[in-house]
Amino acid sequence: xxxxxxxxxxxxxxxxxxxxxxxxxxxxxxxxxxxxxxxxxxxxxxxxxxxxxxxxxxxxxxxxxxxxxxxxxxxxxxxxxxxxxxxxxxxxxxxxxxxxxxxxxxxxxxxxxxxxxxxxxxxxxxxxxxxxxxxxxxxxxxxxxxxxxxxxxxxxxxxxxxxxxxxxxxxxxxxxxxxxxxxxxxxxxxxxxxxxxxxxxxxxxxxxxxxxxxxxxxx
Amino acid sequence: xxxxxxxxxxxxxxxxxxxxxxxxxxxxxxxxxxxxxxxxxxxxxxxxxxxxxxxxxxxxxxxxxxxxxxxxxxxxxxxxxxxxxxxxxxxxxxxxxxxxxxxxxxxxxxxxxxxxxxxxxxxxxxxxxxxxxxxxxxxxxxxxxxxxxxxxxxxxxxxxxxxxxxxxxxxxxxxxxxxxxxxxxxxxxxxxxxxxxxxxxxxxxxxxxxxxxxxxxxxxxxxxxxxxxxxxxxxxxxxxxxxxxxxxxxxxxxxxxxxxxxxxxxxxxxxxxxxxxxxxxxxxxxxxxxxxxxxxxxxxxxxxxxxxxxxxxxxxxxxxxxxxxxxxxxx
Numbered sequence: 356x357x358x359x360x361x362x363x364x365x366x367x368x369x370x371x372x373x374x375x376x377x378x379x380x381x382x383x384x385x386x387x388x389x390x391x392x393x394x395x396x397x398x399x400x401x402x403x404x405x406x407x408x409x410x411x412x413x414x415x416x417x418x419x420x421x422x423x424x425x426x427x428x429x430x431x432x433x434x435x436x437x438x439x440x441x442x443x444x445x446x447x448x449x450x451x452x453x454x455x456x457x458x459x460x461x462x463x464x465x466x467x468x469x470x471x472x473x474x475x476x477x478x479x480x481x482x483x484x485x486x487x488x489x490x491x492x493x494x495x496x497x498x499x500x501x502x503x504x505x506x507x508x509x510x511x512x513x514x515x516x517x518x519x520x521x522x523x524x525x526x527x528x529x530x531x532x533x534x535x536x537x538x539x540x541x542x543x544x545x546x547x548x549x550x551x552x553x554x555x556x557x558x559x560x561x562x563x564x565x566x567x568x569x570x571x572x573x574x
Numbered sequence: 575x576x577x578x579x580x581x582x583x584x585x586x587x588x589x590x591x592x593x594x595x596x597x598x599x600x601x602x603x604x605x606x607x608x609x610x611x612x613x614x615x616x617x618x619x620x621x622x623x624x625x626x627x628x629x630x631x632x633x634x635x636x637x638x639x640x641x642x643x644x645x646x647x648x649x650x651x652x653x654x655x656x657x658x659x660x661x662x663x664x665x666x667x668x669x670x671x672x673x674x675x676x677x678x679x680x681x682x683x684x685x686x687x688x689x690x691x692x693x694x695x696x697x698x699x700x701x702x703x704x705x706x707x708x709x710x711x712x713x714x715x716x717x718x719x720x721x722x723x724x725x726x727x728x729x730x731x732x733x734x735x736x737x738x739x740x741x742x743x744x745x746x747x748x749x750x751x752x753x754x755x756x757x758x759x760x761x762x763x764x765x766x767x768x769x770x771x772x773x774x775x776x777x778x779x780x781x782x783x784x785x786x787x788x789x790x791x792x793x794x795x796x797x798x799x800x801x802x803x804x805x806x807x808x809x810x811x812x813x814x815x816x817x818x819x820x821x822x823x824x825x826x827x828x829x830x831x832x833x834x835x836x837x838x839x840x841x842x843x844x845x846x847x848x849x850x851x852x853x854x855x856x857x858x859x860x861x862x863x864x865x866x867x868x869x870x871x872x873x874x875x876x877x878x879x880x881x882x883x884x885x886x887x888x889x890x891x892x893x894x895x896x897x898x899x900x901x902x903x904x905x
Contacts, residue, residue: 367726373726373733376733377729377733412717418776442773445773445778445786446785446789447782447785466728466757468725468732469729471729471733471736495790
């Protein structure tokens with residue numbers, strides 16, 4: 356992975372510096388650190404980064420300025436990879452982000468950054484155009500779908516694979532985590548796509564989007 | 575207050591004239607009517623109940639046709655008629671007294687006590703508003719303070735963990751343990767803060783907050799939020815009351831009811847917001863009203879001038895209806 360130029364927006368200075376530190380250690384360059392939404396917009400327009408990491412809630416209103424800024428940056432440049440960190444799982448926030456466009460998008464609970472190597476891997480995935488959605492969001496989407504037969508027919512193993520796929524993990528990573536072979540992972544994916552009535556794809560990103568679109572569809 | 579000021583004040587008060595009118599009515603028109611009703615009832619009842627005795631003691635004079643009745647034997651029927659008269663006159667006197675009370679209430683207007691009651695209610699409303707503001711402040715303080723610091727701590731532990739080589743057995747174990755522990759505390763703190771005041775309620779309003787909660791329910795939730803879905807916003811205490819009522823109903827339905835579907839509906843008629851939460855479970859939640867959950871919500875609704883109605887007969891279904899008089903803020 357080549358070094359990424361990253362802008363971080365987070366109002367807690369301690370956390371911001373911690374993030375900068377782990378990203379620097381992973382070989383990336385933090386070109387700007389800002390603490391509010393207007394500075395984020397300015398910093399991105401100035402330094403044209405490869406990726407933006409932003410907190411949802413920031414001064415001055417401590418509402419969802421970070422998310423608004425991210426959506427605005429996305430409207431200006433639909434290809435700009437955006438990674439949104441949130442203190443809470445907000446289905447509404449996730450929906451708004453996913454509706455903005457389905458590529459190069461990350462939405463994780465802030466807690467996940469403390470699993471340092473997984474977080475940096477997720478950041479790199481998003482920079483490469485991938486989609487990483489917090490397992491908690493996926494879990495809730497699954498719960499929402501529970502009364503539908505296809506989801507109910509998934510096995511526990513297939514569910515495990517599905518949530519990890521939504522987190523943007525590769526087959527190899529899923530195999531490592533679940534202590535099964537990569538072939539087994541492919542088989543699970545094939546099965547669950549069959550059960551959900553989705554067309555399979557070898558493209559990681561596209562298949563994540565297919566699953567998310569399916570989960571978010573009403574009914 | 576001087577005598578003159580007192581007299582002026584009394585003369586100006588509507589209450590004075592109302593009381594005077596009531597007294598005049600009582601002294602002129604009303605008392606003969608009431609006396610006639612009471613005395614007439616008593617006399618008629620006495621005459622019929624004790625008919626045979628009266629005829630026996632004072633034949634001829636006191637009871638007209640007494641002689642005839644006595645001879646034909648019908649005189650023994652009059653006590654029976656008397657019982658009927660007693661019952662009927664009891665009702666009659668009751669009606670007259672009720673009318674007199676109605677007149678008094680109409681003329682005298684609301685009693686001073688009601689004024690006090692209004693003041694008490696508005697101070698309770700202020701308390702609730704203050705309570706809501708405090709909760710939001712606490713949520714924000716925790717978010718800006720403890721949560722960020724804990725997150726930074728957890729992040730540092732995560733970084734330390736990454737640096738350790740597998741060779742450092744015991745140290746590695748300790749740091750891994752501390753890291754995992756810090757993640758659990760973060761999770762607990764997050765749940766706690768959400769319970770104090772849910773962020774999404776402030777940011778996105780009641781419809782989004784309900785959708786968010788519904789997303790956590792195992793029992794499927796169907797929502798028909800009408801005006802709320804189109805972004806109508808209400809004062810904080812109202813939105814909070816709706817949120818926490820739904821939250822409690824959802825928790826109960828998921829925990830005890832064995833329901834297969836929860837339906838939440840909302841409507842606003844311009845004056846009053848109504849939210850109904852229904853499940854098709856086994857019911858029996860009424861007995862839980864004595865518990866703190868529903869009771870607290872009922873109190874909250876009461877303070878806002880509204881009410882919480884619970885219907886949950888054994889065997890179900892359970893229905894909670896929250897009604898709060900309120901007008902929407904700008905959406």
